[in-house]
Amino acid sequence: SVKKAFGGVFDGLRRKGLLSQGDIDAALAEVRVSLLAADVDYRVVKSFIARTREACLDERVLGSMTPGDQVTKVVYEQLVQELGGPGSKGIAITHIPYRVMLVGLQGSGKTTTLGKLALLLKKEGHYPLLIPGDLGRPAAYQQLQKLAADAGVEFFGEHVDTLEDLLRGADRFAREKSLDVQLLDTQGRHEFDAELMDQLRMVVTMYRPDDTLIVLDSMMGSKAIPLSQSFDKVAPLTGAIFTKFDSPAQGGAVLSFKDSIGKPVRYIGVGEHLQDIEYFVPERHAARIVG
Amino acid sequence: QERRSRSTAPDLDALEELLIDAGIDVDTTMGILQEVGKSRLLGRPTAEQIITRIRAKLSSVLDLDSTLHVDGSPAVLLVTGVNGAGKTSSVAKLANMLKHQNYKVLLVAADTFRAGAVDQLAILANRVGVPVMRSVEGQDPSSVVFNGLQKAVADRMDVVIIDTAGRLENKKNLISELQKVTRVIEDKFGLPLSETLLVIDATTGENALMQARTFSEAIHISGIILTKVDSGAKGGSIVGIARELKIPVKLVCNGETLLSIKPFDKDDIVNMILL
Numbered sequence: 001s002v003k004k005a006f007g008g009v010f011d012g013l014r015r016k017g018l019l020s021q022g023d024i025d026a027a028l029a030e031v032r033v034s035l036l037a038a039d040v041d042y043r044v045v046k047s048f049i050a051r052t053r054e055a056c057l058d059e060r061v062l063g064s065m066t067p068g069d070q071v072t073k074v075v076y077e078q079l080v081q082e083l084g085g086p087g088s089k090g091i092a093i094t095h096i097p098y099r100v101m102l103v104g105l106q107g108s109g110k111t112t113t114l115g116k117l118a119l120l121l122k123k124e125g126h127y128p129l130l131i132p133g134d135l136g137r138p139a140a141y142q143q144l145q146k147l148a149a150d151a152g153v154e155f156f157g158e159h160v161d162t163l164e165d166l167l168r169g170a171d172r173f174a175r176e177k178s179l180d181v182q183l184l185d186t187q188g189r190h191e192f193d194a195e196l197m198d199q200l201r202m203v204v205t206m207y208r209p210d211d212t213l214i215v216l217d218s219m220m221g222s223k224a225i226p227l228s229q230s231f232d233k234v235a236p237l238t239g240a241i242f243t244k245f246d247s248p249a250q251g252g253a254v255l256s257f258k259d260s261i262g263k264p265v266r267y268i269g270v271g272e273h274l275q276d277i278e279y280f281v282p283e284r285h286a287a288r289i290v291g
Numbered sequence: 292q293e294r295r296s297r298s299t300a301p302d303l304d305a306l307e308e309l310l311i312d313a314g315i316d317v318d319t320t321m322g323i324l325q326e327v328g329k330s331r332l333l334g335r336p337t338a339e340q341i342i343t344r345i346r347a348k349l350s351s352v353l354d355l356d357s358t359l360h361v362d363g364s365p366a367v368l369l370v371t372g373v374n375g376a377g378k379t380s381s382v383a384k385l386a387n388m389l390k391h392q393n394y395k396v397l398l399v400a401a402d403t404f405r406a407g408a409v410d411q412l413a414i415l416a417n418r419v420g421v422p423v424m425r426s427v428e429g430q431d432p433s434s435v436v437f438n439g440l441q442k443a444v445a446d447r448m449d450v451v452i453i454d455t456a457g458r459l460e461n462k463k464n465l466i467s468e469l470q471k472v473t474r475v476i477e478d479k480f481g482l483p484l485s486e487t488l489l490v491i492d493a494t495t496g497e498n499a500l501m502q503a504r505t506f507s508e509a510i511h512i513s514g515i516i517l518t519k520v521d522s523g524a525k526g527g528s529i530v531g532i533a534r535e536l537k538i539p540v541k542l543v544c545n546g547e548t549l550l551s552i553k554p555f556d557k558d559d560i561v562n563m564i565l566l
């Protein structure tokens with residue numbers, strides 16, 4: 001795993017005492033290999049290694065009494081920057097009503113994650129409304145309805161014929177019940193589902209989301225980035241949620257996302273239960289990687 | 292002189308990228324390129340020749356028996372795999388396929404955990420026109436399966452297809468639950484498993500091989516259902532799985548309608564990978 005490879009590199013450096021430029025280059029070569037093996041995008045790795053190398057050749061590293069520790073610290077800081085800078089970037093309800101929409105590939109975990117977000121927002125003192133915007137999948141409505149019941153949040157259950165009616169009805173319902181945040185579930189789709197991509201474009205126009213988060217399966221590998229770029233063209237993304245982070249998959253796309261899409265990873269799904277969602281904290285993830 | 296070398300020199304980096312981009316895991320890709328490169332002893336191969344050798348290598352790795360076994364009275368087919376891979380949809384598609392081959396099919400909704408899972412399968416069963424054994428939330432999947440088999444025998448069904456809950460391969464309790472289900476079928480009820488199918492999502496990266504390793508270490512996996520090949524992913528993970536574990540792909544799913552399923556075709560898949 002990325003963590004194991006990195007750990008080996010820094011332990012070796014710390015044992016060395018004074019470091020030469022060659023030692024640093026060798027260490028960064030190993031870091032490069034482990035990032036690539038973890039499916040981090042090739043171009044992202046290239047620029048990351050270049051910036052890190054430059055930061056390592058600074059006097060505070062080379063002149064330090066414990067240069068190995070300094071290199072570890074530099075890599076850690078660079079990783080945090082790569083991930084969007086310190087601090088988590090959760091949903092901030094800056095005005096009411098606040099509209100959130102989840103999009104993504106079939107089976108990535110959108111519906112489950114929407115339920116998790118609802119519970120999280122409720123615990124933070126908000127009044128979310130879950131909207132069953134997937135009119136295609138069998139029992140998508142029942143699935144979200146059950147999650148709403150389990151989370152103890154409102155569900156827009158009125159049966160409608162079109163997405164347009166659904167969005168208008170949900171908005172009216174939210175205002176009547178003074179619910180401050182609307183959470184819209186959408187059907188899974190991929191970039192070659194032309195009709196579904198057109199539909200998504202239309203939903204964005206009608207719903208005018210304040211946050212559009214792409215839900216990505218952590219076990220997807222590097223394909224997550226080109227997929228996100230396709231979605232971004234149709235539904236401008238404000239961030240990502242990586243699900244199934246509890247799987248042993250490397251999830252290297254987490255490191256490439258901010259660099260490639262320009263928006264941060266905001267949450268991670270860490271299990272099948274409603275409470276299994278965490279804010280994505282760059283410092284925590286970087287620390288996990290450098291060991 | 293320069294024009295000649297441009298058309299004849301095989302670009303190994305480009306070939307490596309092609310195979311990895313098709314989803315073939317790094318170790319298997321390296322292994323294939325090494326083995327193909329070794330036969331360079333027979334002369335300096337052109338790019339076309341290398342591709343031909345890769346095609347032959349892939350074809351031989353994937354040359355496993357992909358016959359779907361529907362044997363038993365009733366034949367019992369168990370479908371498993373990680374969360375969101377496409378198990379429930381595949382169960383419905385397979386039921387539709389077998390119904391049109393005049394089998395009397397019973398579906399068993401053994402996902403007793405996830406919200407809407409039983410409803411989802413029930414709606415699909417209704418669309419296909421086959422009966423479904425429902426379950427209640429939190430019910431032990433083994434008891435659902437046992438009841439399903441009893442019903443199948445009583446109603447003289449030809450085939451029972453069991454849909455199970457998604458489970459990540461590193462969840463030991465869920466893997467034990469799966470082992471218990473197979474024991475209930477084969478030992479407690481006494482019916483042999485005709486197929487135990489692992490559903491693999493074509494969009495999954497290197498982790499697919501680990502999924503196959505872990506599941507096949509826990510229970511016998513007789514075949515793979517490869518899903519979502521219509522999404523642009525080529526499903527190359529099945530090459531490493533075939534090479535290391537000798538598990539054949541039996542069915543390939545390429546869409547969300549009941550008809551988007553077909554038997555594994557080795558040449559189709561090799562063409563898809565090399566395109």
Ligand SMILES: Nc1nc2c(ncn2[C@@H]2O[C@H](COP(=O)(O)OP(=O)(O)OP(=O)(O)O)[C@@H](O)[C@H]2O)c(=O)[nH]1
Nearest residue numbers: 106107108109110111112188244269270271374375
């Ligand atoms: N272990 C684990 N399972 C998850 C996580 N998030 C979602 N799942 C599971 O993944 C499967 C798919 O989740 P869904 O919410 O139905 O996915 P979806 O994106 O809505 O699927 P479609 O609507 O069909 O596109 C379910 O079995 C979920 O329980 C997670 O973080 N960890």
Ligand SMILES: Nc1nc2c(ncn2[C@@H]2O[C@H](COP(=O)(O)OP(=O)(O)OP(=O)(O)O)[C@@H](O)[C@H]2O)c(=O)[nH]1
Nearest residue numbers: 106107374375376377378379380457519544545546
């Ligand atoms: N495009 C495409 N979508 C598919 C295919 N197979 C399944 N899907 C979609 O993937 C999503 C998940 O499918 P399910 O059958 O619910 O997956 P599952 O493995 O049963 O999920 P869990 O029970 O939650 O673990 C659904 O939206 C399906 O329609 C396929 O071959 N192509």
Ligand SMILES: [Mg+2]
Nearest residue numbers: 110111134140
């Ligand atoms: Mg859904």
Ligand SMILES: [Mg+2]
Nearest residue numbers: 378379402408
């Ligand atoms: Mg299912």
